[in-house]
Amino acid sequence: MSRSDLASERKTQIINATIECITRYGYSNFSMQDVARVADVSKGIIHYYFLNKEDLMMTVLDHVSSDIENLLHSGDLNSDPITRLSNVIWMCSSIVQNKREYYRINMDFWTQIDQKEKVRQEVASHYAKFRNSIAIIIQHGITQGVFRKGEALQFASMIIAMIDGIALQWLFDEGVFNYDEIVKNSEEAILSFLVIKK
Template identity: 30%
Template sequence: MKKKEEERKTQIMKAAYNVVSELGYDNVTLQNIADNAGVSKGVVHYYFNSKQNILLELLDSITNQIYKYELEAIAQQQTAITKLKAYLEAVFVSPQKNRKFYSVYLDFLAQANGNADYKRINMNFYENCWGIGNEIIELGKKEGVFSKEIDTLTNAKMMRALIDGSLIQWLTSNEKELHQFYKESCINSILNLLQYSKE
């Protein structure tokens, strides 16, 4: 029974993700979510007591999934440079997935000012991202490929700023074919930031 309920909740969350990406946060209704999930509005109400409740859980879920995916990608690599490249491959996963996530994520960020829960989830996501950056930078310092003089946490934060800035700029350019250009430019910018040296 519990497995069935978890599957139904997941189905509703996927539907919420779809409709927020299509209609925008403000325009989504419980009926939209129910229709996309192929269930009645009453079923949605059974699992979630409000639209706000669904969307809060959705933001928490998608940011955690992305973090785990990125973490798994770097765990499979041994050196700082291969970890960095794996991280960027995991972040720039595909034009379709990036467009969907950032369309939804930017909508959530627009709500964050007046919502302490959204702020908390977003800060947790960024702290996780900075943790990945910290790991890569510290390893690179030990290997001698990144400057030992740079501050690790500051540069981990700037690394993620370059990633999100690149993807947001790509998204607003509305040119799908530039996805690869932004990914390569982002990697090069991060390497410059960390004062990459092959010696």
């Protein structure tokens, strides 16, 4: 294994251990020693790759957000805007169910945006990418005459708000509603609002 491969593998090992620590203890309640223990490396190894806890946390946020973006773009092959938007809604919803640690990490980062400007900027940047990805699909639908005219970014924000709101309620109390059913109803409401009736 080359030195760069080993470095990449070590970083990934540390990032995954940090994700586990955030999920287990919360953003503010774990130490670099906890990460070292979970990753089965020394604290010195962690500090070799990451300047400090904040540097590690920014890398984790970027890793989680990139993973989510890659999942969202994996369904981009279909050119029909209705199908693509529906796929995005279901993909986002499946992330909440199947990669709940990612969503919990995002929630932990939300709690830091008032105290840490860098975190606020990173979270805002990732939301901007998310909004833009959805807005591109919506704008494509508007251009094709499939979706109603309007501000695509605003429509994208509404969709994200619905996804986040449902996810938060479900993560706090999984018994409050049938998750798949509410996602289906939300998808129908979004499409009913956007799709032009012919």
